[in-house]
Amino acid sequence: MALSGSDTFQPNLSELDFALSMWDLPELMRASGHSDDLADAIITEAARLAADVLFPAALSGDKIGAYLDGDRVVLPASYIEAYRVYCEAGWHGISLPTEYGGQGLPLLLSTAVTELFNTANIGLTMGLMPAAAAVALLHHYGTVEQKSVYIPKILTGAWTVTMAMTEPQAGTDLGAIKTRAFSNNSFTKLKGEKSLITFGDHEMTENIIHLVLARSPNGTDGTKGLSLYIAAKYLPDGTRNDIACVAIEKKIGLRGSPTATLIFGSVEGAKAELLGNENRGLEQMFLLMNRARLNVAVFGLASAEGARQAASKYVVSRIQGRDKNNNPVAIINYPDVRRMIASMTARTEACRYIAYYTASLIDRSNLPGQNRGEILARLDIMTPIAKAWCTEIGFDVASMGLQVHGGVGYIDDTDASRYFREARVHTIYEGTTGVHANDLIFRKLIRDEGVAISTFYEEMRRTGEQARAVRDTDIVFTGNALLEAIERCEATTKLILANRNSGSARLQANGAHFLMMLGTCIAAWTTTQAALIASQNNRWPAQMVRKKVRQARFFMQQVVPPAMAMSDAVVNGADAVLAVIEDFQNANSPH
Ligand SMILES: Cc1cc2nc3c(=O)[nH]c(=O)nc-3n(C[C@H](O)[C@H](O)[C@H](O)COP(=O)(O)OP(=O)(O)OC[C@H]3O[C@@H](n4cnc5c(N)ncnc54)[C@H](O)[C@@H]3O)c2cc1C
Numbered sequence: 001m002a003l004s005g006s007d008t009f010q011p012n013l014s015e016l017d018f019a020l021s022m023w024d025l026p027e028l029m030r031a032s033g034h035s036d037d038l039a040d041a042i043i044t045e046a047a048r049l050a051a052d053v054l055f056p057a058a059l060s061g062d063k064i065g066a067y068l069d070g071d072r073v074v075l076p077a078s079y080i081e082a083y084r085v086y087c088e089a090g091w092h093g094i095s096l097p098t099e100y101g102g103q104g105l106p107l108l109l110s111t112a113v114t115e116l117f118n119t120a121n122i123g124l125t126m127g128l129m130p131a132a133a134a135v136a137l138l139h140h141y142g143t144v145e146q147k148s149v150y151i152p153k154i155l156t157g158a159w160t161v162t163m164a165m166t167e168p169q170a171g172t173d174l175g176a177i178k179t180r181a182f183s184n185n186s187f188t189k190l191k192g193e194k195s196l197i198t199f200g201d202h203e204m205t206e207n208i209i210h211l212v213l214a215r216s217p218n219g220t221d222g223t224k225g226l227s228l229y230i231a232a233k234y235l236p237d238g239t240r241n242d243i244a245c246v247a248i249e250k251k252i253g254l255r256g257s258p259t260a261t262l263i264f265g266s267v268e269g270a271k272a273e274l275l276g277n278e279n280r281g282l283e284q285m286f287l288l289m290n291r292a293r294l295n296v297a298v299f300g301l302a303s304a305e306g307a308r309q310a311a312s313k314y315v316v317s318r319i320q321g322r323d324k325n326n327n328p329v330a331i332i333n334y335p336d337v338r339r340m341i342a343s344m345t346a347r348t349e350a351c352r353y354i355a356y357y358t359a360s361l362i363d364r365s366n367l368p369g370q371n372r373g374e375i376l377a378r379l380d381i382m383t384p385i386a387k388a389w390c391t392e393i394g395f396d397v398a399s400m401g402l403q404v405h406g407g408v409g410y411i412d413d414t415d416a417s418r419y420f421r422e423a424r425v426h427t428i429y430e431g432t433t434g435v436h437a438n439d440l441i442f443r444k445l446i447r448d449e450g451v452a453i454s455t456f457y458e459e460m461r462r463t464g465e466q467a468r469a470v471r472d473t474d475i476v477f478t479g480n481a482l483l484e485a486i487e488r489c490e491a492t493t494k495l496i497l498a499n500r501n502s503g504s505a506r507l508q509a510n511g512a513h514f515l516m517m518l519g520t521c522i523a524a525w526t527t528t529q530a531a532l533i534a535s536q537n538n539r540w541p542a543q544m545v546r547k548k549v550r551q552a553r554f555f556m557q558q559v560v561p562p563a564m565a566m567s568d569a570v571v572n573g574a575d576a577v578l579a580v581i582e583d584f585q586n587a588n589s590p591h
């Protein structure tokens with residue numbers, strides 16, 4: 001496919017195609033009543049939009065940024081035009097069920113589309129992310145009237161949506177939310193401050209719908225007293241609701257995305273309506289958390305892919321030094337640079353396998369004739385892994401991309417710098433890495449006493465055995481290394497389970513290391529599968545087969561060992577972590 005677009009962004013279609021087929025997109029397309037050809041057409045169109053429209057807008061968006069001018073929020077003009085084109089093509093609803101007004105396509109396919117869009121321009125796409133979630137929420141909990149008023153406007157893109165949860169004192173701990181609903185002249189109104197709200201204000205669309213988590217009029221303290229409210233920027237009579245944008249943050253990245261501080265009800269209260277059930281707001285939001293976390297995993301993947309592309313172009317064009325015949329050489333000739341490119345590539349592809357696998361589990365959980373309980377248990381494990389592992393690796397890959405660029409990478413204008421700056425935040429929103437580590441250990445491992453993870457280890461082990469039986473030394477090496485990693489992770493898991501009563505602080509102290517260990521083991525499993533699938537299926541060209549097999553060996557030699565080495569810290573390192581607090585308190589106590 002010939003795409004114009006930028007010479008620094010080229011949709012990586014062969015890799016997308018490989019990863020989609022790895023998790024059986026054709027089967028999922030058939031199960032949802034669609035043909036394979038449709039998937040190709042959708043990916044082709046998405047790639048075109050990403051390269052020709054979204055990516056060029058990202059560059060100017062980063063330079064100009066969003067800003068507050070009086071009480072108006074000004075977005076980069078390139079964003080407004082790119083959004084118009086995006087909406088005209090009807091991309092909002094591709095994975096939403098048809099009864100919601102969507103196209104009912106597999107989430108796996110829409111994850112690939114999202115990867116393309118995010119790689120091209122996360123600053124813009126992060127503002128579009130809540131739309132599908134809002135439609136699903138309205139569908140589940142909205143009244144007939146709410147559905148008819150909001151869903152068509154959201155699906156056409158005429159109105160954007162925000163998720164307004166965070167407050168200055170309530171970030172990870174949403175139980176500390178102070179924004180409160182009250183009744184006034186038969187209206188429900190809101191008063192309170194919301195901070196760091198993505199696309200919280202702008203004039204790109206005719207209206208903005210805020211999904212606000214706030215304390216119900218009689219709500220108790222903590223998360224149980226929270227309800228979900230809909231508050232629109234403009235009321236049905238066209239007047240402005242009592243919602244003021246008082247700041248647009250100056251950020252290190254994603255500068256085109258307006259991150260707003262919003263005051264609800266600085267005058268008389270912002271008019272709002274309840275969505276769903278009173279005091280069940282957080283629970284309702286959780287309905288969508290798996291999707292939202294997968295979306296952020298794809299942000300991590302996209303930052304890695306963008307950084308990988310930028311670095312891969314740079315290493316062949318940057319001339320530095322001379323070879324032994326005194327000819328100038330491109331930096332790709334230096335083995336250390338090759339190692340970095342190989343590492344960026346292998347880890348980016350592993351992020352893709354993990355994100356797509358997680359999406360395919362969500363699709364499978366909705367198919368008839370599947371073991372839904374087992375799929376959901378696997379999804380429970382994969383959700384924190386996908387969110388935290390892909391975003392941590394995404395940042396690390398983007399950082400390596402900057403290293404590959406040398407001093408030029410540190411200059412604000414380069415793509416390498418932009419991907420690095422943008423990647424930094426993905427580990428923070430939608431649950432920090434530490435929070436996902438706690439979720440993994442306490443809710444996903446300990447709660448079912450390790451049953452779901454044992455089944456997973458067994459499945460991974462079968463792949464390792466299969467690889468060990470292949471007549472190819474690289475694949476055999478890969479299989480053996482995978483089996484060793486599984487053994488290490490399984491032993492560590494058993495010790496965590498055995499120590500479950502040793503105090504939650506001890507288990508939390510190195511939880512993030514355990515998450516990265518397990519994530520790396522799962523990534524090694526997917527990478528081994530990629531090598532097996534490529535080499536055992538004559539669909540793939542020889543070059544792809546060679547690449548997948550070599551990459552699997554590289555991943556096992558370079559990425560897996562440092563991650564597995566953390567098992568000692570996970571098993572024995574809690575005391576050292578917890579002791580630090582004493583020194584910290586002594587150093588900070590008044591003399
Ligand atoms: C660019 C950007 C866009 C955003 N968009 C939105 C948006 O659209 N809507 C919205 O509602 N919010 C949004 N946020 C806010 C984001 O969700 C919060 O920043 C995030 O939830 C973390 O909260 P916090 O910043 O208060 O950090 P804190 O909760 O104060 O955390 C600080 C540190 O303490 C750790 N920590 C805190 N509590 C625990 C715990 N229980 N266990 C272990 N570790 C813990 C964290 O892991 C972290 O390392 C956005 C933020 C940014 C930067």
